[in-house]
Amino acid sequence: MLASPSKCPVHAYGPGGVARLYGPTAEDDPMGLYEQLRDRHGAVAPVLLHGDLPAWLVLGYRENLDVTRTPSRFSRDSRNWRDLREGKVPPDHPLTPITMWQPICAFADGSVHERWRGAINDSLGRFDRRGVRRHITRFADQLVDGFCAQGTAELVNDFAEHLPMLVMTQLLGMPEDYGPRLVKAARDMIRGTETAVASNEYVQETLRKLVVRKRSDPGPDFTSWLLEHPSQLSDDEVQQHLRLVLIAAFETTANLIANTVRMLLTDPRCRANLAGGHMTLPDAVEQVLWDEPPFTAILGRWATQDTELAGQQIKAGDVLVLGLAAANVDTAIRPDPTAPVHGNRSHLAFSGGAHECPGQDIGRAIADTGIEALLNRLPDVRLAVAEDELTWISSLMSRHLVALPVQFTPQEPNPVVQPETSPQAGPAHGSPEPHLPAADHPAANDSSPHLGSGTRTSWWRSLTRWLRRR
Structure with missing residues (x-):
């Protein structure tokens, strides 16, 4: 807290x-x-x-x-x-x-804003949320596989910063290997450093090439859906909105994951509330959005x-x-x-008014599903240094952990499985995605331990097992 x-x-x-x-x-x-x-x-x-x-x-x-x-x-x-x-x-x-x-x-404001924002809302709305959560879990498991045998990890670098970019590059229709360089460029341009302009140019050029490719070879992804939207966005308009969504999702979600995991590892009240059933993992995420908003x-x-x-x-x-x-x-x-x-979402972590973040529910899904996967894989994860040794870097717009070193019992990596070929698990490209029932939407039922990508029983058992080892 x-x-x-x-x-x-x-x-x-x-x-x-x-x-x-x-x-x-x-x-x-x-x-x-x-x-x-x-x-x-x-x-x-x-x-x-x-x-x-x-x-x-x-x-x-x-x-x-x-x-x-x-x-x-x-x-x-x-x-x-x-x-x-x-x-x-x-x-x-x-x-x-x-x-x-x-x-x-x-x-933009007024009708111009409504045209552009409508294209983003409609395109984000086409993703099947269950499919998105399966991708989040798969990427989270891949990241955990990279360090689980060591018994130690640094969760800002090894997990929190890479998971959102891996998920977003997939949703945008980009190759997964774009992620690492985009993480560095995105963080740099947000900080307002001397190299921020150069980092911005790298992000822009990467997205320009993506738009050109998706114009000729569309797929079931956010970029293609923006290009084909009835509002008829130009290639430049699509490119700039991809940058907006990518950078906003990366910065907010990376910080949200790191801050939530830190709270779980260091706050006795939080652990007690979780163990007693007074708080769920989505509740913990929401608490962090109040106390330590990503921006x-x-x-x-x-x-x-x-x-x-x-x-x-x-x-x-x-x-x-x-x-x-x-x-x-x-x-x-x-x-x-x-x-x-x-049970209160009236915080301003995602701003407010007409410009409130349109992708906040996907950000919440990446955070709570990714953290769930982490705790499932590493049930005895614990902080490897004293809490007062943790340090932060701040800028005009954000404050984030420099590192979050942890220890745990070494685990075997998961068997290699073939990734899904699409960033969503709904109908084929060209037909609208169905609207999920409220219970399946990541923004709904946050008072319940159900997280969409698993069952209540498996999540609750893994969390209880983790809490008992504290």
Whole structure:
């Protein structure tokens, strides 16, 4: 569960005493900085981005919802950014890969957004969720096979970062061997490093080649379904939306897996609640989405007019950063941020409003199904170092574990089986996928131990066996 936020005495401040959201001081303890800013400024605080570009950090839960639900005041179109129009954000700026306007739904509002977002929603909806979970289990088992005989592993590098990319490359119709390089490039461009622009170019070129190939040789995959959608997206529009889905799914799900496994290994209350039947594995995933959302903040929204937000005077062209992690511990909606939250999905881990993450249920499925497979294979897995030895790396948008070393009784790898030839187990390409009953959907029945890829009995026995060995 969430620990009390720290109160660092000093953080880096720039011109005019405005806090910087970048640099080692801010990134070492983002939650401590958020609470300092909340104490000083309330629900909305002035901050500085890379290069000391001015911005507003939205810390309040209700204020975040206000921003995400009123596109007439706070647009997703980065071309509204005053500093960008004035040439203060050069092409090689660290934030360029995530702020430069692109023909994708994440940078559009109104009817244009509806056209692009509709194509994504319809194409994601064609996947058979049971088939997706079978692929998640297969890839998770493959990763565990790579280290299970050793008795030790490092689960961030060996598991959490690779599983989402393996699954997503399969769903997009890409060869599995694309995964490792895409993991490195995706993580780099999200961090806003000096090589972020080059990493973005690699991802773009990889996806451009995929679109060309799927245009001439379509299959039962997300890329082909976007290309054939009635909204008639151009090749460039398809490429940019593939990048959006791939990067968002990778970053959020990798962090979610690592944070959930860490909580299972280190939090006695969590283990007690699981053992007593008061919490299921999907509940644990949801708790992490409250306490440690995969994206701590999202850049951004741009003010379309002079307006007021929580007493701050926002000018047209100002940029706003959604403080998702800060909003989730806002005492206005969560009086005791250290208390567990069960059966409640009103967190902002996936943002809100019209731009709420469209693939969140697939992300949840990758996390809970992948962790289930891990615990099934390694029933006595345990942390190999003291909890206070774990370290994190933070950036403007995310905070993730550097490593999660574990020990376990060595296990034999699974026998080699032939992989399925399709990323879904529904009807053949060309016909819509059936809508699953609510009980089979990964977003449904999260209060039950049933996880879709196995039975309640097998999951519960494996979890109980793991808990008994703690």
